[in-house]
Amino acid sequence: MINFRAAVCAALLLFVAPNLVQAQDVTLSSPDGAVEITGNLLGFDGEFYRVENKFGELTLDGSGVSCEGPGCPSLSYFVAEVTLSGSSILDEVLLPALIEGFALRNGFKTRRDSLPGGNFEYTLLRAEGRPAARFSFLISTTDDGFTDLIAQEADIVMAQREIRAAEQKMAREAGLGDMTAASRSRIVALDALVPVVSPANPVTRISLPSLAKVFSGEIKNWQALGGPDAPISLHMSAPGAGLTQAFEDRVLAASGKQFSQDLRYYDRGTALVRRVATDPFAIGITSFSNTGTTRMLALTGTCGFMLRANRRTIKTEDYPLTSPMFLYLPERRLAKVARDFLAYVRGPGAQIVIRRAGFVDQAPERISMNAQGDRLTNAILAAGPEVPLGELQRLAHTLSGFRRLSTSFRFETGSARPDAQSRSNIEQLARALETGLYDGKVLKFVGFSDGQGVASGNQKIALKRAKSVRDKVLSTAETVSVERVELQVEAFGEALPMACDDSAWGRQVNRRVEVWVR
Template sequence: MVYFRAAVCAALLLFATSQVAPAQDVSLSSPDGAVEITGNLLGFDGEFYRVETKFGELTVDGSGVSCEGPGCPSLSDFVAEITLSGSSSMAEVLLPALIEGFALRNGYKTRRDSLGNGHFEYVLLRDQNRPAARFSFFVNNTDQGFADLLAQEADMVMALREIRPAEKKLAREAGMGDMTRSSRSRIVALDALVPVVAQDNPVQRISLPQLAAIFSGGIQNWQSLGGPDAPISLHVPVPGSGLTQAFEDRLLLPAGVSFSSNLRHYDRGSALVRRVATDPFAIGITSFAEVGTARMLTLTGSCGFSLRANRRSIKTEDYPLTSPMFLYLPERRQAKVARDFLAYIRGPGAQIVIRRAGFVDQAPERISLNRQGDRLSNAIQAAGPEVELGELQRLVTGLSGLRRLTTSFRFETGSARPDAQSRSNIEQLARALEAGVYDGRALTFVGFSDGEGAASGNRQIALKRAKSVRDAVQKMAETTGDDRVELRVEAFGEALPMACDDSAWGRKVNRRVEVWVQ
């Protein structure tokens, strides 16, 4: 397996190719002979040649030249090689389902072949079963995926977390540029970290501080949570998993604690869930898409608000432990079939595939005001001297007749920069505006805040955030004019809380910009 993988990766220094050996002599000539480029062929992606010449490295459109020499590939039999490495959660179901959908849409047949040790490949077949592309999956974890990317041994990294600062630094030092640019990553689907227990476990709710205390060893008996007098058995994915790292980054580190040494680790989420579902004294952290026969616990706060993971709460990031599923890309031109696949996963057809595969898609949904019962109840419960009845009436009057999009915007901790899911939402909303989805309508960007500080000041901060998101969408949707769609802003500050303000995660959930459609 090691030798096979090394052979595959050696061919992927810049372009994905199965037929071009490095540094072979070629001569590229225009039809009239006026232009001739001679040098060593470094790569071919099915469309473009990359040649090392005496003038430096050149990229040449293959449609405008003919190729002569021992390094010339066969244009008719070219097979693109795309290597994916990283998260097993994405490799087991999500990406294969998307490849099947992409193949069906583009007239390919598919064949799945085992590569041993849990690795596999999908072969896309043309007419007469001739291979057109191979998607090779090296199934491990997010850490290994980024390591393969930095070693230039992967064309796509399957990741359940954002790239970390140390990894970004290594990428820059390796000449790979800025990995945070939108061209270097895609959010494929949405997911969430969820605590799960067996169906017959009597505990129904848990707070995030309690969750951190359990997995750090501070709480060791179910009796402390209103359950039976029994020790708590802890189950998490392997340490290199994006889910485990995201849980550590978002819950344990802010609380100043670390994982307990008394953990059981799993390299497959499905195995973790099966174990937890059969043990009434177990608790595990898994993906929303892999809950299976286990039962999710509802997250609750000391003020009585509760949040449960479901498709809409994950899309809106109202659920605090959302976890987007990323594809990270190296700074090199992908083969055409890979570029077509990346374009496909952003489209409406792919969103249907994602949802049918059990994951949360990114297609916007509209939620009417009369379906905001829990939120309005929370608002009334939280109302006080600073948020008076008149402000709640203004909110209800202002949003009546409008429908909330699940496309929401939240911000990185301690920053005005939108988080990863929100940056993706900005791009998606801009594309929808350019496509005319909201022509003839009005979109209102509505800002909300946490409850710290004076209500009047919070309302101004929320309005500023709403304007910044509106402006970012407007800037990206370059072809959309005011005559096609009206973009408004409004703010209600702390008047509609989603979670308790007594924790950092609760305040982060409350600081948001929503989009309402008229």
């Protein structure tokens, strides 16, 4: 039997959005009738009641109490309500595909209904046709998603960027807790910001500094980029869109620039790529998952290294403008079906759905040494007095017989803290170790650095980062036995550059920890 008094003492979690149940009088009683709680019912999620009385807000396990009064919900016909708001890229394709996959796995049928303003909802139906849950989608922008969550008009934010400091402050003031905590956000899929042009445009590559100058209006003619003598037409998603804000934060702000006044904005990414595809003098920023018939430009530097966006380079973060797709959650208990759905999106079945929907999944891939051709070529070209041939030979000998995992780790600018995608990778690798996926294997955490400073110092920094990531994975994987898998650390400093060291973004790409498995 559930201990009723213990349930009262554990009443610390808020769990349900205000649209589920309006406050009404109820009396909750223990099975023996010895204890009664009377107050206003603030919420019910199918498992737990949230009641406000003279002692404050209490959360009680529904299996340990009986409910009487006009506010008591029907336990048999309870329908969970979940509202998602934010990025249109997530709610146009990705989240509906995941809901369909979740429903199929759990024996539900689905029904999609239109709502006013272009919004829609998915209803999960039990076998007999009774609704079990409704997922309502408010199609807007990342900005609007956080606004709706703070106003308690949404349960989950769909975001193409991390929460900003001002939004975090408002969330705290609204009683939503620390939205930057690992438990408050999920990376549901991976994507990237990519510059695109018409297939008729002869330009094939661009540097990030030049890209910043183009979208700030400093470069106005294609001739400056090796193209025709024609004005550049600029195209971007809506100002409040996470993609636009991510580009502003990571490309323009890094160069101290602002968007040009000549930008043309689009509410839908599909409209942007259609426009760019038909205009030989247009350039746009879109997501890797939504390029249509446009052609992506490779990113390059003065040293000649090129980085192209593809599934593998996005997974490994070798491509510098990766853009994880987030779900942000309030510090309150969501309905069980919502919690089950959030658990599902992290599982292997969801990764297949994500990939089929055109996005980049997070399932680890193994990359053979034979597939490292471009990277090894770059290493040979960049070799010099500080990285002699012997060091490259040591690298090849050490990693011979190993395969690189697509699970990599990079760090926030000017910090030793892993970035958002890498923090998610730490959790995923820890879970894989706990489940025994790498039992009997050797995992080697290999540190690399940029080329700034003395090579011997960079070697030490790279080794320190490799040890730090390994230790973080181990501390996260609480149940793993070190006897089941061998975890090693190694470092090669600046010996295997991914990008040119003459820019901040290039140096950041080069500072990384890779995982190799044998």
